[in-house]
Amino acid sequence: MTTTAAERRLWAAPLPVTVAAVSAGLIALIVAGLATGVGQGGAISDPGPLTRWGLPVARYAHHLAMATAVSAAILAAVAIPFRTGPRNRQDRQAGQEHPMYTRAMHIAMAASVVWTIAALAVLVLTFSSLSGLPVSADQGFSEGFFDYTLNIATGQAWLSIVLIAGACATLFAAVRRPAGVGCVAVLGLVAIVPMAMVGHSAAGDGHTAAVNSLGLHLLGVVVWVGGLIALALLAPQIAYTARHLSARDQGGPEILGTVLRRYSVLAGLALVTVAASGVINAELRITSFGELLGTDYGRMLVVKTAATLVLAGIGFAHRQWVIPRILASTRLLWQLIIVEIALMTAVIGVSAILGRTPPPVPESLPPDATPARLLTGYDLPPEPQLSNFFTLWRPDWLWVAVVMFLAIWYVRAVVQVRARGISWPLTRAVSWLFGLSVLLWVTSGGPAVYGMVTFSGHMIQHMTLTMVAPIFLVMGSPVTLAMRALPVRSDGTRGAREWILWLVHSTWSKIVTHPIVAAVNFAGSILLFYYTPVFGLALEYHLGHILMTVHFLLTGYIFALVLIGRDPLPSRPPHFARVIILLATMVFHAFFAVALMSTEQLLQPDWFGNMGHGWFPAIEDQHRGAELMWGLGEVPAVLMGVIVCIQWARDDRRETKRLDREAERTGDAELEAYNEMFEQMSQGRPAAGR
Numbered sequence: 001m002t003t004t005a006a007e008r009r010l011w012a013a014p015l016p017v018t019v020a021a022v023s024a025g026l027i028a029l030i031v032a033g034l035a036t037g038v039g040q041g042g043a044i045s046d047p048g049p050l051t052r053w054g055l056p057v058a059r060y061a062h063h064l065a066m067a068t069a070v071s072a073a074i075l076a077a078v079a080i081p082f083r084t085g086p087r088n089r090q091d092r093q094a095g096q097e098h099p100m101y102t103r104a105m106h107i108a109m110a111a112s113v114v115w116t117i118a119a120l121a122v123l124v125l126t127f128s129s130l131s132g133l134p135v136s137a138d139q140g141f142s143e144g145f146f147d148y149t150l151n152i153a154t155g156q157a158w159l160s161i162v163l164i165a166g167a168c169a170t171l172f173a174a175v176r177r178p179a180g181v182g183c184v185a186v187l188g189l190v191a192i193v194p195m196a197m198v199g200h201s202a203a204g205d206g207h208t209a210a211v212n213s214l215g216l217h218l219l220g221v222v223v224w225v226g227g228l229i230a231l232a233l234l235a236p237q238i239a240y241t242a243r244h245l246s247a248r249d250q251g252g253p254e255i256l257g258t259v260l261r262r263y264s265v266l267a268g269l270a271l272v273t274v275a276a277s278g279v280i281n282a283e284l285r286i287t288s289f290g291e292l293l294g295t296d297y298g299r300m301l302v303v304k305t306a307a308t309l310v311l312a313g314i315g316f317a318h319r320q321w322v323i324p325r326i327l328a329s330t331r332l333l334w335q336l337i338i339v340e341i342a343l344m345t346a347v348i349g350v351s352a353i354l355g356r357t358p359p360p361v362p363e364s365l366p367p368d369a370t371p372a373r374l375l376t377g378y379d380l381p382p383e384p385q386l387s388n389f390f391t392l393w394r395p396d397w398l399w400v401a402v403v404m405f406l407a408i409w410y411v412r413a414v415v416q417v418r419a420r421g422i423s424w425p426l427t428r429a430v431s432w433l434f435g436l437s438v439l440l441w442v443t444s445g446g447p448a449v450y451g452m453v454t455f456s457g458h459m460i461q462h463m464t465l466t467m468v469a470p471i472f473l474v475m476g477s478p479v480t481l482a483m484r485a486l487p488v489r490s491d492g493t494r495g496a497r498e499w500i501l502w503l504v505h506s507t508w509s510k511i512v513t514h515p516i517v518a519a520v521n522f523a524g525s526i527l528l529f530y531y532t533p534v535f536g537l538a539l540e541y542h543l544g545h546i547l548m549t550v551h552f553l554l555t556g557y558i559f560a561l562v563l564i565g566r567d568p569l570p571s572r573p574p575h576f577a578r579v580i581i582l583l584a585t586m587v588f589h590a591f592f593a594v595a596l597m598s599t600e601q602l603l604q605p606d607w608f609g610n611m612g613h614g615w616f617p618a619i620e621d622q623h624r625g626a627e628l629m630w631g632l633g634e635v636p637a638v639l640m641g642v643i644v645c646i647q648w649a650r651d652d653r654r655e656t657k658r659l660d661r662e663a664e665r666t667g668d669a670e671l672e673a674y675n676e677m678f679e680q681m682s683q684g685r686p687a688a689g690r
Contacts, residue, residue: 018232021338022064025345029060032349048134055125056349062118063221063348064229069111069168070188071226075234076104077182079262081493097176100234100259105172105181107233112169112188119165123149123158130154157194164191178494179502192218193543208377211542212398213280220273225344227263227270232341234259262495273401278305280397310343371612376452383615384454389446398546399443403436410478413485422484432476438469443549452539453611455603455618459625463632465549466522466556471636474560475643479504479567510570515562519581522559523588525551530596530603539607559585564643575648582644586637593630597623 033056046052081098127148128135135141148155164187171184196215372380381392410432417424442448442464450457479500486497494502503509511517529535529548538548561567563578573581600619602609608618615621 018229018338018341021232021341022229022345024342025060025064025347025349026057027349028346029056029349047128047132050135051125051128055122055129058118058121058125060345060349062115062122064225064345065111065115065118066165066188066191067222067226068229068233069108069115069165069172069226070185070222072104072108072111072230072233073172073181073185073188074223074266075227075230075259075263076101076108077178077185078494078499079259080104082178103234104230105176107230108181109169109172112165112172116162116165116169119158119162123155123162126154126158154198157198160194161191164188182494182499189219189222192222197543208394208396208542212396213277216273216397216401217277220270220277221348224267224270224274225341225348227266228341228344231259231263232338276401277397371610372453375607375611378452380453380611380613381449383613384450384457389450389460390441392446392449393444394449396444396448399440399549403440406478407433407436410476410481413481416485417481424481424484428476428481431472432478435469435472435476438464438472439553442469453608453613454615454625455608455622456625456628459628460632462552463629465552467633467636470553470556470560471564471640471643473557474565474567477566483568504568505570512558513562513569514571515573515577515581518555518559518562519585522555523585525555526592536604536607539604560640564640564647575644575651578644579641582637582641586634589633589637590630593626593633596626596629 033053080100082101084096084098124135124145127133127145128141131144131148133141133144149159150156168184168188171180171187175181175184192215195218196211370379372378378394382388410429414424414429442461447457447461447464451461452458482497482500486495486500489495489498512521529538534544534548537544539545561569562573563582602619602622605618608621611618
């Protein structure tokens with residue numbers, strides 16, 4: 001690839017050009033702040049201009065630095081070769097560290113340091129804003145600040161972000177392997193959780209939908225914006241690679257097109273996530289067209305939406321026109337990237353002010369809120385009936401997104417596999433899609449609605465998550481399908497296929513899929529969950545509820561995978577051992593259910609005892625939930641037992657056919673030798689070979 005003098009000048013100084021593009025966000029922040037009056041002092045208490053303007057600026061710097069750090073690590077882990085060694089060498093780790101990989105790690109480390117400092121600034125300035133105290137070294141400010149960080153939810157959230165950012169900054173300096181870098185990137189993404197828990201989405205109606213949609217929105221923004229900034233800062237190494245590495249090396253002259261295509265896939269998914277989650281969150285904050293144009297919040301939302309549409313158009317131009325003609329339009333590519341960064345940072349600048357602007361919908365619950373609304377954030381549903389479990393819906397947008405992504409991916413993978421002439425049983429596809437439908441129902445349908453107000457509803461949700469949905473998902477064999485559908489990378493990078501293989505063969509996988517560990521985790525977690533404060537945390541806190549759902553689903557999936565799955569595992573127990581494990585867990589479920597039916601002590605009385613529905617006594621509902629646990633646990637267990645027996649019989653028939661073919665090929669030599677050994681022993685002669 002040849003480069004012009006103008007392009008080399010642009011590549012030689014990416015930082016000033018990128019900083020200039022990022023400055024557009026600061027300009028947008030100042031304009032939005034002046035338009036909404038954020039910079040004006042309050043009538044009752046005024047923390048001072050440092051806090052009024054410093055807080056949105058610190059938020060702006062925080063968002064950009066976090067996005068850049070995490071996205072640079074993601075690119076290093078999935079899109080950039082680790083080494084420069086020859087492609088055909090057996091040991092691909094023999095070459096030197098790829099210059100683009102080194103640059104990406106430097107970007108991630110530097111950005112994470114800025115992220116840590118900005119998060120700390122947000123923590124201090126947020127306290128100053130909420131307390132109305134100017135930032136100072138006075139004892140009163142210090143005492144209030146430490147109480148805020150230790151005892152107030154917003155302070156705890158931002159303190160956790162500071163700790164995560166600091167941990168990422170340290171680990172990026174110490175970890176070099178792609179596997180470790182990928183794990184640190186996941187740790188960085190965890191910071192999205194406390195960010196989604198504070199702000200406009202943390203209070204008021206629609207709490208669950210608002211928090212989940214905001215979390216998805218932040219995830220899309222991090223990948224989209226941070227990826228572009230990281231690409232701009234990687235420009236010098238991209239030019240160096242194009243000029244100095246040969247086509248035989250990993251990450252040679254074609255690396256620019258390769259990285260852009262891979263980023264384009266991530267950016268496309270991020271765009272859909274940002275757009276969909278933004279619409280959902282706006283619908284919760286804006287209730288009429290008049291509020292959209294007649295309030296500061298609504299007008300800034302319109303500006304943000306318009307800029308996002310322009311960015312989507314530029315991204316479409318990248319994918320359709322620029323990337324396919326990369327050899328002829330390299331300069332145009334970088335110009336579009338710089339323009340896109342300027343627009344994106346402007347959107348983030350507006351968002352920083354948007355977070356300081358009260359939405360039209362009140363953020364606090366009404367004074368006459370019912371006990372159920374105070375506890376769950378929602379009014380009581382109708383009295384539970386069987387039909388209500390299938391007609392009532394409250395979309396949990398996190399799980400809606402997960403289900404939609406997995407369904408689309410699976411169908412697309414099946415189409416790709418069949419197009420290459422590889423057969424894939426239709427029953428597996430039906431099983432996978434049905435399992436996803438069950439997962440969607442249990443997280444957004446009646447079980448999710450009643451699971452927060454009654455113990456029996458919670459138990460339906462629990463047992464469906466851990467015993468019903470995993471059976472159908474496991475029978476879909478998603479890992480086997482992924483191995484057949486996903487392309488194999490030969491350029492030294494790790495794509496989805498390589499990461500799946502790494503996970504399957506990892507030490508962690510060997511531990512959690514061990515039959516004893518899987519069974520103990522599946523059964524023992526029930527005791528730990530219901531007879532410790534974990535149950536109360538899962539009911540009271542949104543994050544606890546998400547972790548509960550993930551845990552139940554994963555433990556059930558791993559247990560079913562060990563017993564009836566066909567996907568590859570580090571080791572799989574023999575069939576008779578599977579039957580024993582299944583019988584043991586059935587006995588444990590029955591024992592736990594009977595014990596729960598016999599007790600008169602109410603679990604989580606502060607929650608279920610104060611719901612105020614008046615339908616039935618809470619202890620009676622707990623006994624009903626124990627009965628449901630027994631039924632919903634034993635029926636799927638029997639189904640798994642039937643599947644294990646069928647697989648056992650099929651594997652025995654397959655082994656018998658193999659032995660018959662072997663006997664026909666060798667003239668039954670093994671059996672003849674066995675009989676001859678016994679004949680020699682009966683005649684008192686030593687057997688041959690002894």
